Amino acid sequence: MVTDRRHSSASEENSGASTTDFQDEDAPTSRSATPAPGRLNVELDVDREQRDEYQGVKSIVRNTVRGWANVENAALEVSPVRGGITNALFKVRLAQDAAPTTTKDPIARAVVVRVFGKGTDQFITHRKVQGETSHVLNEHGFGAKVLGVFSNGLVEEFIEAESVAPEELANGGILLRRVAAQMRRLHKETIARARANAIWDTLQLWFDLAYGVANDPTIFKNDARKESILASLKIDSESRQMLFEVIRARCEAVNSQTVYCHNDIHAGNFLLNRKTDNLTLIDYEYADYGPRAFDMANLFCEFAGFECNYDQFPTCELRREFYSAYLHTTVDAEIDALEAEVAAWTPVTHAFWALWAVIQAKYSAIDFDFLGFAAMRMKVFYASALAPSEWVPTNAALGGQHGTPEKSVGWNATAEGNVVL
Numbered sequence: 001m002v003t004d005r006r007h008s009s010a011s012e013e014n015s016g017a018s019t020t021d022f023q024d025e026d027a028p029t030s031r032s033a034t035p036a037p038g039r040l041n042v043e044l045d046v047d048r049e050q051r052d053e054y055q056g057v058k059s060i061v062r063n064t065v066r067g068w069a070n071v072e073n074a075a076l077e078v079s080p081v082r083g084g085i086t087n088a089l090f091k092v093r094l095a096q097d098a099a100p101t102t103t104k105d106p107i108a109r110a111v112v113v114r115v116f117g118k119g120t121d122q123f124i125t126h127r128k129v130q131g132e133t134s135h136v137l138n139e140h141g142f143g144a145k146v147l148g149v150f151s152n153g154l155v156e157e158f159i160e161a162e163s164v165a166p167e168e169l170a171n172g173g174i175l176l177r178r179v180a181a182q183m184r185r186l187h188k189e190t191i192a193r194a195r196a197n198a199i200w201d202t203l204q205l206w207f208d209l210a211y212g213v214a215n216d217p218t219i220f221k222n223d224a225r226k227e228s229i230l231a232s233l234k235i236d237s238e239s240r241q242m243l244f245e246v247i248r249a250r251c252e253a254v255n256s257q258t259v260y261c262h263n264d265i266h267a268g269n270f271l272l273n274r275k276t277d278n279l280t281l282i283d284y285e286y287a288d289y290g291p292r293a294f295d296m297a298n299l300f301c302e303f304a305g306f307e308c309n310y311d312q313f314p315t316c317e318l319r320r321e322f323y324s325a326y327l328h329t330t331v332d333a334e335i336d337a338l339e340a341e342v343a344a345w346t347p348v349t350h351a352f353w354a355l356w357a358v359i360q361a362k363y364s365a366i367d368f369d370f371l372g373f374a375a376m377r378m379k380v381f382y383a384s385a386l387a388p389s390e391w392v393p394t395n396a397a398l399g400g401q402h403g404t405p406e407k408s409v410g411w412n413a414t415a416e417g418n419v420v421l
Contacts, residue, residue: 347391
């Protein structure tokens with residue numbers, strides 16, 4: 001096995017901006033015609049695919065990717081992508097000597113088949129329209145180019161690029177400012193009808209689902225460790241009041257602007273082609289309208305990785321550099337105001353992913369310690385909720401236990417994982 005830090009998709013978002021002209025990545029985008037992806041009423045069973053030499057994966061790409069209809073199975077090289085903790089991913093590449101059907105459009109030589117994770121339709125409410133949403137994002141110049149849609153997944157073009165590492169952003173400078181510029185550009189777009197309370201609607205749904213998991217003694221009845229962790233999370237009426245009354249009131253007080261948010265923004269979801277210098281933001285499956293500060297808080301928290309090592313949380317100086325690039329200003333009062341927004345919304349990001357992890361612990365077949373991750377995020381949620389002036393997460397809030405999830409797959413696993421070649 002070798003680590004493949006290249007993502008399995010391609011994007012119109014690649015602006016070709018140089019590192020000395022990152023402002024181009026903040027330029028307004030006009031909606032452009034993008035071919036609608038092919039559609040199939042087919043559902044893939046991941047376990048069966050692994051037994052049947054990926055016959056279903058190959059059939060889907062032949063029937064959705066332009067120019068691949070007559071490609072023989074033997075000319076399709078399939079590599080499962082390991083490490084993702086939401087979906088199952090398969091990279092499919094045309095063999096070097098494969099001759100795709102000629103079309104007027106450029107022929108993709110590699111694609112990714114993204115099979116939605118088991119049970120994710122329970123908490124990702126727009127799963128049924130994700131193909132349409134992804135196509136609209138493509139027309140606005142964002143996200144992976146969607147080539148095909150099937151009943152429980154998407155086919156996306158592969159991007160020849162590497163995911164950005166948090167330490168590259170931790171140094172500040174041009175790359176950090178380019179990330180801020182791309183976030184700002186996304187936030188300026190109108191993708192669908194705005195819903196000011198979308199983030200709270202999602203949290204209400206997720207809290208209810210997580211509460212059901214926490215109060216069902218049958219789910220983990222044969223696993224004492226999981227039962228113990230679940231009980232320690234305290235997903236109860238007290239935490240519900242803390243999140244939806246106390247924390248929400250603080251968030252409303254800072255009045256963070258409602259924008260189209262990525263909602264899973266982290267360094268690993270930015271892909272950088274080291275040769276062309278193109279920077280692409282990918283993976284919009286959690287995207288919806290919400291406060292701009294949520295995306296920033298999430299980006300900062302993700303510096304800690306799945307191991308939740310908050311020694312890596314961005315410094316005040318680094319955060320202010322990011323705000324300055326995002327706002328296009330050096331005015332301290334404006335930067336201070338944005339920092340106040342992020343401070344209010346940071347506890348929400350902890351609750352968001354803690355609840356998500358509890359739900360995943362019930363439904364997901366992926367080998368990841370979801371409850372161990374949820375426990376760490378809930379600890380820092382409570383710490384920041386009870387002491388709002390100490391909103392910056394620390395390892396002290398974890399009792400020095402960061403890095404405890406079993407079989408941790410790394411900070412960028414949701415974007416990448418390992419490709420078995």
